[in-house]
Amino acid sequence: MVEQRQPRVADVEHARRIAAAVVDPEVPVLTIDDLGVLRDVRDEDGTIVVTLTPTYSGCPAIDQMRDDVLLALTAEGYRDVRVDFTLTPAWTTDWMSEAGKAKLEQYGIAPPTHRAGERSGPIPLSLGVKCPRCGSLRTREVSRFGSTACKSHFECLACLEPFDHFKVH
């Protein structure tokens, strides 16, 4: 079936699969597709153009992701590859896939608890965050700012383990 398609379309589809499999260097169980960072893959006059969006403005992982996408595609034989960045629309955890959330929890990071639009008002109402190790809801936020910009730091009052929470953004 694949060889019957127009070469250009087939290339983009293939390139998209390759790019989508690149993992987040900070949270290697998530692909950049799970994370919602991969925004677009297209063919621009024979050049494969991949568009990424940073999670947070200062996220240092974005440059690594760009390099990894370039390496993955060139390893597959693509000669002309470009990675663009876009800030708009601004990234949100609402774009994280359900599979990605499940993988996060299995990895020991509590996934976002709700959709970003539900947070409002000057004093954000926080939902209970479930401990990814023991499942208890008896947890508390130690710090809004965790090991990376996208995570907050929690501790579980039941099993006493600290854990990261991928914060709703």
Next chain:
Amino acid sequence: MNAQLNDAELAEAAQPAEPAQPDTARPETARPETPHSEAAHPATPHSEAATAAPPAATPHRDAATVNAEYEAEAADAHGDVTVDELDLAAELSGVPSAKATADVAEYALRLGDDALILSQRLGWWISRAPELEEDMALGNIALDLLGHARSLLHYAGTASDRSEDDLAYWRDEHEFRCAWLFEQPNGDFAHTVARGLIAAIWMQELYTALTQSTDASLAAIAAKSVKEVAYHRDHFVQWTLRLAGGTDESRRRMLVGLTDLWPYTDELFRDDPLHDRLGGAAPRPSSLRAGFDEVWDAVLAEAEITVEEFTNPKIGQSSGGGRHGNHSTHLGPLLAEMQVLARRHPGATW
């Protein structure tokens, strides 16, 4: 400042203001108190090597000459240093390949410099904050601000074919456009909280309004930034409440911090002819005041702080001047530290 408690003790003393917290068994993380020294910034890993190098170059040699000399020196001194063209993300401004007009570039430069200088100030706290979590929080906030600075300076540079690094590292003091609030010293932890509170409330009002800009790049940068600044504001509000509602000492320090930083507030809201020319591309600074005051007053009310406790009619508000390149004495030393690595080793990467 008459510091009797170090910042770790200050934070510990203010602990009772968090009634919702159960016993946290927080480890004692007191560190030697060095809040006033301008020690080497952790982001300049080769500064030891730089200070051990021969006397500084004369300021008028061009970058290529300096580069050649120090490339030779670096190759000699450090076998693993590579000097290469920086390959920074070229399109981190909102709209790829958009070019700023001269006026929009000047405006982006102001906001970019505010974010850059505050980021540099906050980075100093890493390894020195009152508790480990606060090291990470201030480091995260500094990183967000650095991201905003990169986007804004990249966009500003499109008007004059300069990169974000050209603007950050190769401008001198009088070419910076940050307001005086951001260049003020960190002081003790309460000073940093007071400055952070003023800055974050202002930035949230600013970026919220700027999302409506007729300039697509400014609007995109603002939409990205406002989500992050909301966390910063929340963080500094929490610390203000905690310090003001903690012990007598933590409250006293919070009031001193507010007293010292409040005079730099008005500069943020002053209109000048640039804003007339920008039209719909940027909100007039004065238009942000009402929104700022509403949040500010609400925070003070919750912290049970009255205006009289931190304002002195004899002091009033600073005339500032940062938007036109007139700076306080504090910016020069900050820039010297921030720029030394790039100027001594042009194009260095690690």
